Amino acid sequence: MSKPILTLEELSKTFDRLTAVDKIDLQMQKGEILGFLGPNGAGKTTTIKMIAGLLQPSSGAISICGHDMASEAKRCRELTGYIPDRPFLYEKLTGAEYLSFISSLYPPPQGKTCGEQGESYLKLFDLHGWRNNLIESYSHGMRQKLIMTSIFMLDQPLIVVDEPMIGLDPKSARIVKELFKSKAESGTTIFLSTHSMEIAEELCHRVCIIREGRIIAGGSVDSLKAQAKHGAANLEDLFLQLTGAFELQEVVAALRQR
């Protein structure tokens, strides 16, 4: 087996008395797309922020392509592209200036230049005509596409994405899904946190379900369905079973009685 791209070992994060992430163990291989699912407040974003180097773990270790995050933080960051759920963009920069700035922070990709890559993604996302406009004039979806362009153009081995489809129109969402697939086929590893079961089912080779900071289930979608107690028909049923379907049934019953 090849060297894992991402390894989380006993990874934990506590805030005061709250344990947001509790001893997570995980490995991802080259070209794999992993769906990280969980209810709100389960610890998904905290985990992602630790992988992106924005939060220090309370304990445990993260390694990216064999480089330890604690001792080789800069190398790990070179290898990781992070797409946040609410991207901050410099309002007074144009799209092209923003891409140029991001490309200056990371090592250049092999083969094509960042500029060529950026141009092709901008065209793909219908943003090319807007590249010289200030970001403050962009819609939410356009901002999301710009930040995706800025990461895709870098061609890093690991991409960490928090809620990728928020604000995207159906065409762009389709393009993003196809891009994720083609990136994975060409060897990029994608750690994808999402609430959308449809996306997870369609894109992910493997899913992990996290609840109260712990991974409570993991594996391919089919293997998880097979493990389910009551024979879940799809990933959503399985997710609800694992994360509180019984509570949901009570809520639905209460709503129907109103």
Next chain:
Amino acid sequence: MRLYLPFLRTAINRFFATRARIKLLVLGLLGTLICAALYLLTYKSVSYFHSQSELGIILSMKIFQMAWITIFAMLIFSSMIAGVSTLYLSHDNEIIVAAPVTLEELFRMRMFTTFLNTSWMMLLFSLPIFGAFGVVFSAGPLYWPLLAAAVPATAFTASGSAMLFVIVLVYLFPARRTKDIIVYLSICFGVFLYLIFRLMRPEDLVNPEKYGQFVEYMSAISNPAGFWLPASWTSNMLSSYLLDRDIDFLLVGLILLTPPVLLFCGEFLMARFFASGFSKSQESFGGQHRFKEVGWGRSRLLWVFRKESISFLRDSKEWSQFFMIGALVIVYLYNFKVLPLERTFGSAYVANLIAFGNIGLSGFLAAALAARFVYPSIGGEGGAFYLIRTSPMSAARFFFYKYLFYLIPFTLLIIVLVSVSNHFLQIEGPMWWISLFCALLICWTVVALALGFGAIFADYHAENRSTAMGPGSVFYFFCAISYMLVVLFSGVSPAYRLIRAWLRSGGMPLSDALLIFFWVIAVIGLSAVVMTLIFRRGIGALTAR
């Protein structure tokens, strides 16, 4: 250089956009006017002192020293606040910290941008002030290059010291909430300000009797300020050149070498302490505090008041402002307490004149505070402003409620300032009421102006209230000061006649009473016109959004 690109491009795109060129031109013109006014004011004052024998020269040097120390203290505080924001709370940290950027590079970038953001005004406006000293003292040719090097070097030293302090402070105190960081910083600054103020002992400058002998007094005021303070290195070096054409190379070395040393120390501290501090500063967003439940049946006015007050009080970034206001009020009133009225000939006249001048001083304070708190209150609504616009509440009502909300604390502050300073000045009779009435009228009008200009120039994309201060705030301040000057200058003659008559006979001739009455009516009329105009424009701007 790559990390500076957003800063530079943002500045270029902001200031050189086609639409912004006229704005830039107007601001440039306004800046030049302010520089010219500062130069003239300093030139006149220093020339006066300079013409008053040896004592005048020493006093003017003391003012020179105080100006440096005050500017240095202000820069340290603003850099501390800016340092916390840029190093730990800035939104672009998600991009930059997640990128393969070394902490040393990050520190250098934050250091330079904080230095420029906090010091540009000082760099711009201190030159005419210290330049005037050079002209009055007929400084030699080396004064200008020394000044040009000392001003940015001292400003950089202030910013650098503040950034170092911030890194260590955030590391030492496990500040899980941003407000903790800011509160610590504010307390430290309060102590610092107090120490600086006490060290300078400005009241002693006008009180030779406090000293046993005249020689002792002269020696006290001509002593250089504490050697441990970088601002005093600069003021001592420049004043020594101004007086004797001597260049103290030790001081020049200290001034020029401190910035690179601080940069080096900052990089060292950053590499050791930043990662832990940054991680902790983000944990604040997971605050677990539960607030008590509130009822649902409140009136619209009370909910607007409630929303305004809790949004402000729960925003820990605003808390440091309370310390600032507290320090400001104490220093303000303290100045009146230590005035040597008993030694002044015709002290009752002087006290009444000071009370009249105090109208302008309190108005200036109200205008400055309104610029900081009232002006950004509309833009500070940010993206949530759509809630107001789509609700059945009219823009006019919302504007008026906001006005009422800010009017209450401002009115109380002005009443306290004017009443207590009048008490210290031992004011009795009509001046007591005139000063209070005028100060309140000015206060109410400048609050309306701040709100109106804030609505017209609202920046709904600002990160927070403190950054929602665009070029409109300069226009606001200009209008507020102009209005105040009209009120004050038109009142000089009626107030003087009133004081004279009252102090002579304890009464007022009919002609003087009528003059005061018409002035009061005119001032009320002017304020009403200003308020109506700005209310209309402000509400119009809100409606047009």
